[in-house]
Amino acid sequence: MSGVGIxxxxxLSGVSTATVSHVINKTRYVSDETKxxxxxxxxxxxxxxxIHARNLASGxxxxxxxxxxxxxxxFFPDLVKSIQERALExxxxxxxxxxxxxxxxDARYVQRLLELRVRGVMILTTEMDLSVIERLSSREIAVVFLDIGKVGPHTSNIxxxxxxxxHEAVEHLLELGHRQIAFISGPVRFKSAQFRRQAFLETMTSHRASLHTEPLILEGNFKLESGEQVVREMLRLKSRPTAVLAANDLMAVGALRELRRAGLQVPRDVSVVGCDDISLAELTDPRLTTIMIPRTxxxxxxxxxxxxxxxxxxxEIRISTQxxxxQSTDAARY
Incomplete structure (x- = not known):
């Protein structure tokens, strides 16, 4: 039916246009029967x-x-799903x-969201330019970051x-007798990568007296292929690590693939630990030991x-890990 209005x-429903508006916009309590x-x-x-007219009217x-x-x-599809489900509720x-x-x-997307008059913006990226963030805060748009933000007016950080x-992952490997542990980090310019890298360094440094070796850090880019490439480099070392801790599961899966390609068995020859607990971690052979980040x-x-x-x-909202x-970790054999 064309030309139908509020x-x-x-x-038809026997109520005022204001009541219809409240039902549509959920701006005031309306009885279940009237609704x-x-x-x-x-x-x-x-x-x-x-919707466009409604947005203009409400701001x-x-x-x-x-x-x-x-x-x-x-890592992201499960996170997006949980965000959409809670938002829908x-x-x-x-x-x-x-x-x-x-x-x-970044700037293009933020401008688009401003044009759409969104209620708020969740920024779950590895980095974002400060000037782009200021454009949102200057419009008093609520912003939530994951790891990369600073708390302030209109701005929260998870x-x-x-x-x-x-720390738990490194301690687990040390308890299994591993003393030469390689860490595959993400790009050092990313804050989340910096946090994981620093935690590895601090834990290894606290055990320096018993390790008799400097922490080994190799940089990847959070993608599966970089896990493969880094392990190829690692296997050329004179003293090969007995365990690998990757900053995310994709790089850990890449490490598993490259170790197998090199004729090594996990965990008999090399133990591997990931981070994120993506669904793929349950499907690898062996199943991947990992740091679970609760995306829901x-x-x-x-x-x-x-x-x-x-x-x-x-x-600031703190989220714990576990x-x-x-099956990808076991006692060191040498």
Whole structure:
């Protein structure tokens, strides 16, 4: 039916246009019976609210923006799913934008989200230019970061406790008798990579007296292929490490593949530990020991924080980790 408006819905359901608006926008309590009549009338007449006009009138939409680094990384789909589910429960939709690790996209995406008058933005990337962030805060748009942000007006930060997870992973390997442990880090310019790298260094340094060796750190780029490449380099070393700790599961899977290609068995010859607990970690052979980062908890916290972070001062939300010991780690044999 063309030309159907909010007055038609109000007339059919026997309520005012204001009540219809409250039902659509969820801006005021409406009894279940009245809500049922209004929603039934909307369906019967085929009314579609003008979302753009509604956004202009209210100054904000019931939409949240989500900017992520790499949609092909298995860490992100589960995280996006949890964000969308929690947002839907609270009556919001989510627009997902993927930077593919290209900082040049940041400004373009933020401008697009501003044009859409989103209620808030969740930035789950490895880095973002400060000037882009300031554009959001100057418009009083609520922002939530994962690891890379500073708490301030309209801005909250979710901080994963990588230190706990990495410490537990290193201690686990040391208890198994490993003394030469290689760490495959992410790019050092990324804060999340810095946190994991520093945690490895601190834990290894605290055991320096018994190790008699300097910590070995090899840089990857969070992608599977870099895990393969780094292990190829590692196997050329005169003194080969007996264990590998990778800063994410994709690089750990790459390490598993390259070790097998080199004729080595995991964990008999080399133990391997990852970080993230993506679904692939359960499917590798052997199943991957890994540091579990709770993506559902992060997603729920991100949505709730971005809706809570309005004019008030933001806050830091701490997320814990847990070491999941599976089959890719065992006692050192030499």
């Amino acid at each position: 007055k038609d819905v109000a007339k 049922r009549r209004v929603l039934g009338a909307i369906e019967n007449v085929g009314y579609t609210p003008n 904000r939409s019931r939409t949240l923006g989500l900017i992520i680094s790499d949609i092909t990384n298995p 609270l009556g919001y939709d989510v627009i997902v934008l993927n930077t593919n690790y290209e900082p040049a996209r 901080r994963v406790n990588y230190e706990k997870g990495v 908890e992060i997603g729920t916290a991100a949505v709730e924080a971005v809706l809570r972070t309005n004019s008030a001062e933001g806050r 070491l999941l010991v599976r």
